Amino acid sequence: MNLSIIFAIMIFSFLVITHEFGHFLMAKKAGIGVIEFSVGMGPRLLHFQRGETMYSLKLIPFGGSCMMVGEDDSSDAENAFGKKSVWARILVVAGGPLFNFISAFILALILVLCEGENPAKVTAVADTYGAGPAGIQVGDVITEIDGDSITIGRDIALHFMLHPLDGSTLAVTYERDGQEYTTQLDPNYTRYRTGITYTASNAAAVLSAVEDGLPAAEAGIQAGDVITAINGTEIVTGQDLQQYFDEHPLDGNTLTITYERNGAAYEAELTPVLGSTPALGMTAIYTHEKTGPVGTVVGAWHEMGYSVKTVFASLKMLITGQASVKDMSGPVGIVSVISSTVQASEPDGLYYVFLNLANLAVFLSVNLGVFNLFPLPALDGGRLLFLLIEAVRRKPIPPEKEGMVHTAGFVLLMCLMVFVLYNDIVRLFQ
Numbered sequence: 125m126n127l128s129i130i131f132a133i134m135i136f137s138f139l140v141i142t143h144e145f146g147h148f149l150m151a152k153k154a155g156i157g158v159i160e161f162s163v164g165m166g167p168r169l170l171h172f173q174r175g176e177t178m179y180s181l182k183l184i185p186f187g188g189s190c191m192m193v194g195e196d197d198s199s200d201a202e203n204a205f206g207k208k209s210v211w212a213r214i215l216v217v218a219g220g221p222l223f224n225f226i227s228a229f230i231l232a233l234i235l236v237l238c239e240g241e242n243p244a245k246v247t248a249v250a251d252t253y254g255a256g257p258a259g260i261q262v263g264d265v266i267t268e269i270d271g272d273s274i275t276i277g278r279d280i281a282l283h284f285m286l287h288p289l290d291g292s293t294l295a296v297t298y299e300r301d302g303q304e305y306t307t308q309l310d311p312n313y314t315r316y317r318t319g320i321t322y323t324a325s326n327a328a329a330v331l332s333a334v335e336d337g338l339p340a341a342e343a344g345i346q347a348g349d350v351i352t353a354i355n356g357t358e359i360v361t362g363q364d365l366q367q368y369f370d371e372h373p374l375d376g377n378t379l380t381i382t383y384e385r386n387g388a389a390y391e392a393e394l395t396p397v398l399g400s401t402p403a404l405g406m407t408a409i410y411t412h413e414k415t416g417p418v419g420t421v422v423g424a425w426h427e428m429g430y431s432v433k434t435v436f437a438s439l440k441m442l443i444t445g446q447a448s449v450k451d452m453s454g455p456v457g458i459v460s461v462i463s464s465t466v467q468a469s470e471p472d473g474l475y476y477v478f479l480n481l482a483n484l485a486v487f488l489s490v491n492l493g494v495f496n497l498f499p500l501p502a503l504d505g506g507r508l509l510f511l512l513i514e515a516v517r518r519k520p521i522p523p524e525k526e527g528m529v530h531t532a533g534f535v536l537l538m539c540l541m542v543f544v545l546y547n548d549i550v551r552l553f554q
Contacts, residue, residue, distance in 0.1 A: 139485070140164075154216055162179075165187040221493040225489075253311075311404060316398055318338060322365055328472070331346070353382035503533070507530075
C-alpha cells in the first residue's frame with residue numbers, strides 16, 4: 125500500500141477516534157448508555173462486546189460513531205440520552221469538538237518540544253526597500269500589522285493571505301529590547317523578478333505559485349515543481365533557495381533552473397526581468413527557537429490558535445469571494461495534500477515527515493472541531509443550538525420538528541460533500 129495512503133488513514137483515524145471518544149467519555153460520565161463505539165463506516169471488520177457497549181472497527185476508514193441509548197429516538201430507559209439534564213446533554217454533544225481541540229493542543233505541544241516555538245522574529249532585512257527604510261532591524265519581533273495581532277511568525281503569512289500586498293503603506297508594530305515601536309512600511313520597490321513563489325522552510329523547495337507572463341512561466345515551470353538546483357548549486361530546502369537568492373541577488377543574468385515534476389528531472393533557462401512589485405523586505409515567518417516549559421505551553425497554544433485563525437480566515441475568504449467552494453477539499457483532496465507533504469518531506473528523513481504531518485494533523489483536528497461547532501443542522505453545533513434553546517425555554521423542541529431540521533441539514537451536507545468530492549477528483553486529473 126502507498127505510504128501516503130497509510131499516513132492518510134492514520135491521520136483520519138486519529139481525528140475520528142479523538143472526536144468520537146470525546147462523545148463517548150462524556151456520555152459515560154453522564155451515565156448515558158453507549159450501544160456502540162465504532163471507527164470507520166460500512167460493514168464491521170472486527171468487534172467485541174464490553175459491558176453494554178460494542179466496540180467496532182469498520183471497513184471504510186473515514187468517519188465513525190458513538191451510538192447512545194435514546195439518542196435518535198425516544199427511550200424510557202434510565203440511561204437514555206433524553207433522560208439526562210439539558211446541561212449533561214450539552215456536555216456530551218460538545219465533547220467531540222472539545223477533544224479535537226485537546227488532541228490538537230497535545231500535538232502542537234509535541235511540535236513545539238521538537239522544533240521550538242515560532243516567534244515572528246526578523247531574521248533578514250532588505251537595506252533599500254520595505255523594512256530597512258522603515259527602521260526595522262534583524263532581531264525585532266513583529267507584534268502587529270495594520271491592526272492584526274501577530275503571535276507567531278506564520279501569522280504574517282496568514283495576514284497577507286487575507287490582505288494581499290497592493291502597494292499600500294503598512295503600519296507595523298514590533299518589539300526591540302523590551303520596547304514597542306510602530307513604523308510605516310512602504311512595500312513598493314523595483315526589482316528583477318522570475319515569477320516564482322515558495323516557502324523558505326526546512327521542507328523541499330516546492331513552488332507554491334508561478335506568475336503568468338513572467339520568465340519562470342514562459343520557461344515552462346509550474347506551481348508544484350520542486351527546485352533542486354540553480355546554476356549548478358544544489359537546492360534541498362526552501363531555506364536553501366532563499367539563501368541562494370540572498371547570496372546571488374537577481375541582476376538580469378540568465379539562470380539555469382533544475383527542477384522535478386512527478387519524479388522526473390527537468391532543466392530550464394530563464395532571464396529575470398525588471399519590474400515594480402510590492403514586498404515587505406524582511407524575513408520573519410519560519411524561525412523556530414527552543415524555549416522553556418512555560419514557553420512551550422504558550423507556543424503550543426499559539427500554534428493551535430493559528431490553526432483556528434486559519435479556519436476562520438478561509439471561511440471569510442469564502443464569504444467575501446476571495447475563494448470559492450471549488451477550493452474546498454474533502455477526503456480525496458486531503459489525501460492528496462498528505463501525499464504531497466510526504467513526498468516533499470521524504471528527502472529530509474522520517475523526522476521531518478513526522479513534523480510536517482503533525483502540523484497538518486493539528487490543522488485538520490482544529491478544522492474538524494470548529495466545523496462541528498457551526499450551528500448548522502446535522503452537525504454537533506446544530507444539536508447544541510437546539511439544546512441551548514431548550515435550556516432557555518426550559519422545555520425541549522418537539523422531537524419531530526428537530527428531526528425534520530436535522531434531516532434536511534443532513535441532505536444538504538451530503539450534497540455539499542458530493543460536490544467537494546467531485547472537485548477533488550477533477551483536481552487530481554488537472
